[in-house]
């Protein structure tokens with residue numbers, strides 16, 4: 001009898017062990033499943049190249065990544081912009097497209113003469129045309145930008161709105177080419193003006209129903225405000241740059257008061273897209289455009305590949321059609337690229 005009892009206990013132990021083993025294997029299987037990534041064509045619809053990185057270095061990073069096309073706008077010296085772009089284009093064998101920078105002549109410096117800044121954009125456009133560059137649009141227009149006190153950028157900040165003289169003038173230039181208007185607003189860093197900016201975005205979207213407006217860095221927007229924009233416009237969309245955990249680590253910055261602290265994070269602690277944002281994307285697949293927006297040298301050199309992989313995983317969690325549109329299809333349509341998104 002005792003023997004049988006021991007045997008039973010042993011069996012129970014064994015079956016527990018088997019259950020434990022199965023659970024372990026299954027949960028492991030699950031995590032490998034979560035690593036499914038979106039393998040289709042990926043476009044980075046806005047990145048920047050400045051003086052801290054060479055053409056060779058940027059080209060190397062672009063060539064080392066599986067981003068199909070990178071839209072580039074230049075920082076730094078006005079005179080070198082198209083020359084630099086052409087060099088990168090050559091070294092990457094055409095993996096880049098040109099966005100004419102709107103900020104090279106002090107556009108976002110509030111003390112700078114706005115007319116000079118506007119002339120600077122027109123000069124750059126002329127420079128691109130003279131150099132036979134088929135530009136696809138213009139880089140982000142800085143409407144609001146928190147002050148920076150950083151070794152890589154010292155900057156007093158600017159807080160304009162869509163009715164400001166220089167913003168209207170810049171938008172007019174973009175309108176002439178019938179390409180998307182990319183706006184950089186900071187609805188979180190300038191929370192006190194977010195209602196005004198929100199109303200103006202809806203107003204301009206409806207006033208120009210045939211134009212496309214793209215809000216860089218998700219406009220640092222709150223979820224409800226994003227929904228509000230979708231409900232009230234058809235042509236105001238979001239660019240996903242600076243909305244992942246890589247840029248949202250703001251605590252240190254907040255303490256030091258060194259730069260923007262308002263970047264939003266579309267991801268939860270497990271690095272999955274938050275459910276509400278994921279649903280919003282699936283319900284509105286045409287309203288998001290993927291971009292990384294590398295700005296400084298370390299954005300290109302550190303974690304770039306990792307970030308692309310991170311986003312490919314996020315895209316894989318969306319409906320297939322949604323992922324393909326955000327990764328490639330929407331940029332293809334809005335910038336009239338005429339490429340094939342695979």
Ligand SMILES: [Zn+2]
Nearest residue numbers: 140184216217
């Ligand atoms: Zn920006």
